[in-house]
Amino acid sequence: MSPVENVVIAAAGMGTRLGAGKPKCLVDVCGRKLIEYQLDLLRDVKNIYMVVGFCELDVIDFVGKLRRDVLFVRNPDFQHTKTLESYYLAAKIIDGNAVFMDGDMIISPSDFSRFLEKATASDFLVGVSERISDDPVYADVRKHEERLIVDGFSYEKQSPYEWANVVYMPAKLMQGGKENAFEYLQTILPKPAAVLDRLEIDTRKDLEYAERELAMKTIR
Amino acid sequence: MKSNLPEKIVAFDLDGTVTLDETLPLLAQELGLSEEMSLLTKLTLEGKIAFDRSFKLRYHILKSISVQRIQDIMDKVRLDPVIYQFIIDHPSSCAIVTGNLDIWIRPIMEKLKCRCYSSTSEMDSQGVPLLTSILDKGEAIRDLRRKAPKVVAVGESFNDIPMFEEANVSIAYGGVHKPVNAAIAISDYVVMEGKALCRLLKML
Numbered sequence: 001m002s003p004v005e006n007v008v009i010a011a012a013g014m015g016t017r018l019g020a021g022k023p024k025c026l027v028d029v030c031g032r033k034l035i036e037y038q039l040d041l042l043r044d045v046k047n048i049y050m051v052v053g054f055c056e057l058d059v060i061d062f063v064g065k066l067r068r069d070v071l072f073v074r075n076p077d078f079q080h081t082k083t084l085e086s087y088y089l090a091a092k093i094i095d096g097n098a099v100f101m102d103g104d105m106i107i108s109p110s111d112f113s114r115f116l117e118k119a120t121a122s123d124f125l126v127g128v129s130e131r132i133s134d135d136p137v138y139a140d141v142r143k144h145e146e147r148l149i150v151d152g153f154s155y156e157k158q159s160p161y162e163w164a165n166v167v168y169m170p171a172k173l174m175q176g177g178k179e180n181a182f183e184y185l186q187t188i189l190p191k192p193a194a195v196l197d198r199l200e201i202d203t204r205k206d207l208e209y210a211e212r213e214l215a216m217k218t219i220r
Numbered sequence: 221m222k223s224n225l226p227e228k229i230v231a232f233d234l235d236g237t238v239t240l241d242e243t244l245p246l247l248a249q250e251l252g253l254s255e256e257m258s259l260l261t262k263l264t265l266e267g268k269i270a271f272d273r274s275f276k277l278r279y280h281i282l283k284s285i286s287v288q289r290i291q292d293i294m295d296k297v298r299l300d301p302v303i304y305q306f307i308i309d310h311p312s313s314c315a316i317v318t319g320n321l322d323i324w325i326r327p328i329m330e331k332l333k334c335r336c337y338s339s340t341s342e343m344d345s346q347g348v349p350l351l352t353s354i355l356d357k358g359e360a361i362r363d364l365r366r367k368a369p370k371v372v373a374v375g376e377s378f379n380d381i382p383m384f385e386e387a388n389v390s391i392a393y394g395g396v397h398k399p400v401n402a403a404i405a406i407s408d409y410v411v412m413e414g415k416a417l418c419r420l421l422k423m424l
Contacts, residue, residue, distance in 0.1 A: 047419070052410075057401055064394065064412045071420055072410035093423045 002044040003120040004168065006094050009038060010086040011103030012053030012078040017135070017203050023055045024104035024201060026062060030214045034201060035059075037106045039066050047071070049094070050103070051086035053078025083165075084181040091174035097123065100174065100181070102165040106210060108197040108219050118194050119168035126150045126185065126193045127166030134205045136162040137182050141193055150193040153182040164196045226313045229368040230421055231361060231383060232303070233375035234318035234325065236265070236396040238332070240298040243320065244278055247293055250285045257281065266400055267378030272354045275319050275339065279351050287323055287349060295327035300395060302414035306421065307332050317360045317373075317383055323349045337363070358382035372424055374417065376403055389424055393417055 015024035025035040042048055048067065052059045053075040060072055073090045075081060087100045099119070119125040128139045128150060138159040140152040153163050163182050177184055185191075197219055199210040213219055235242050248257030257278065264274040282290070307314045315335040318325065322338045329336050337360035341349035361383050364371045373380065373387035376399035384390035384406050392399035392407035395414050404410055411417045 057404065060394075060404070060410055061398075068413045069416040070412070071416055074404075074408055074410065093420075095423070 001046065002042075002116055004097070004099055004116045005046045006049065006096065006098035006171070007042055007045045007047070008049045008051065008087055008090040008094070008098050008100045009035075009103045010051050010083045010101070011035070011059060012051050012056075012075040012081075012086045013083065013104075014054045014079070015104065015202075018104075018201065018207065019204065023059055025059060026055070027104075027201060027207070029106065029199075029201065029207065029210055033062070034104060034106065035063060036066065038101075038103065039063070041107055041109055041112055049073055049090040049098075051075050051090055053086070080178075082178065082180050084179060084184050085176050087174050087181060088176035091171040094171035096171065097168060098171045099166065099168045101127075101167075102200070104201045105165065106199040106201075106214070106219065107166070110220065111196045111198070115166070115168075115194050115196055118192075122168075122192050123170065124191045125168040126189075126191050127164035127168075127196045127198075128161040128193045129164040129196055129198050129200075130160060131197060131199070132160075132162050133200045134203045134209075137180075139163050139193065148193040148195070149190050151190045153186050153189075161193075161195070164198055165200065166196060166198075226368050228370040228372060228424065229313055229315055229364050230306075230310075230372045230374060231315045231317045231364055231387065232307070233377070233380050233383070233393075234316050234320055234328070234338075236376060237374055237393050238299055238303050238307070238316065239328070240300055240396060243294060243297055243325075244282065246297065247282050247285060247290055247324070250289060250293070251281070253281065264379070265377035265397075267381075267402060271319055271379040275354050276351065279321065279339075282324075283348055283351075287347065290324050291327050294324060297328060299328070299331070300414040302418050303395075304332070306418045307334055313368075315360075315364055317355070317357050317364075317375075319355045319357070319379060321349065321351070356382065358386045361386035370424070372421065374421075376400065378402060381406065391417065391420065 011025040020027045048070045051073045075086050139161040141161045245258040248254045263269045311334045317337045339355045340353045371387045372389045373383040374391045376393045390407045392404045392410045394412040
């Protein structure tokens with residue numbers, strides 16, 4: 001059993017920048033849908049909450065066949081909200097801590113296991129990636145003794161790290177709002193951070209890059 | 221005097237939510253009309269036939285079966301074990317809201333022991349139940365909302381939509397068959413099995 005009991009996956013968005021004509025979690029990457037990679041990653045997690053919106057019926061149908069105990073939280077206003085609001089819709093019914101993550105990425109399984117171990121020791125852990133994606137939100141990270149601390153996020157201030165769209169935190173600290181998740185998190189930094197190797201699929205360039213990297217097995 | 225209102229009441233649809241089978245087709249087996257009844261039931265659940273008309277028709281087909289025989293069959297209907305346990309553990313916080321007929325579902329209600337809103341009947345002089353009212357699920361939820369500050373509705377078919385409209389929270393449940401799209405479209409949560417449902421109910 002995973003050390004983390006609750007994982008919230010935000011999968012309500014339209015993925016306009018990718019332009020795949022379907023929700024990103026159902027996009028094929030090297031012959032498997034993104035959500036299949038994620039559910040595999042989360043196979044030992046007790047409670048999975050998937051926030052759905054765009055093409056929710058297709059997502060519920062597909063995911064329901066892979067894992068029967070997923071709890072789908074509807075975000076009917078997905079067209080006008082960002083990931084933060086999706087996270088909040090799930091957070092408000094969760095007691096305790098949870099991992100909040102986007103539904104459009106492939107994460108190294110070993111990195112993710114390590115992230116979960118570190119997370120439970122810390123009560124708050126922000127995921128950052130050293131693999132910079134096509135449209136990055138840079139993370140201002142410094143070393144403090146043995147650990148990493150993230151002080152801020154920025155589109156402009158370049159850094160070797162970017163926000164990985166994964167955060168472990170008490171559910172009651174998650175708030176709703178119209179801004180991006182990182183913009184809200186920014187208001188409660190600094191917090192501990194940990195590196196995760198992950199492929200984020202936001203744009204067509206990201207997708208092509210991901211398929212190359214998977215084929216070359218550079219993510220493990 | 222201190223009021224002991226429950227903090228929430230969960231209203232469950234019966235057939236295909238608490239029961240693992242649709243009961244009316246099971247009853248229709250007695251008349252060799254199980255497939256026909258299944259078809260009628262399916263069209264009703266999908267919203268292609270209005271519930272009240274369809275139930276009136278199905279009632280008239282099934283009323284020729286003795287009440288005793290119907291109750292024997294209903295007594296053996298399989299219930300989702302996790303949902304059953306939840307209801308047994310929280311009797312004053314649960315209610316069954318079903319268009320099915322009171323006298324037919326009595327053996328199931330004797331097991332569940334919670335409040336029940338259903339279609340109603342009166343026995344005639346020959347021991348045949350006469351249909352006296354068909355349940356308005358919306359009205360049932362409005363009544364429950366007078367008894368608790370939060371009402372959570374659990375259902376999956378077209379005739380659960382009036383329940384969802386009136387409840388504070390609605391859950392489209394796909395443990396037995398896929399919830400109809402129209403029910404999903406107005407629900408707050410969707411779950412596909414009894415264990416996940418009960419986990420959610422404890423969190424709300």
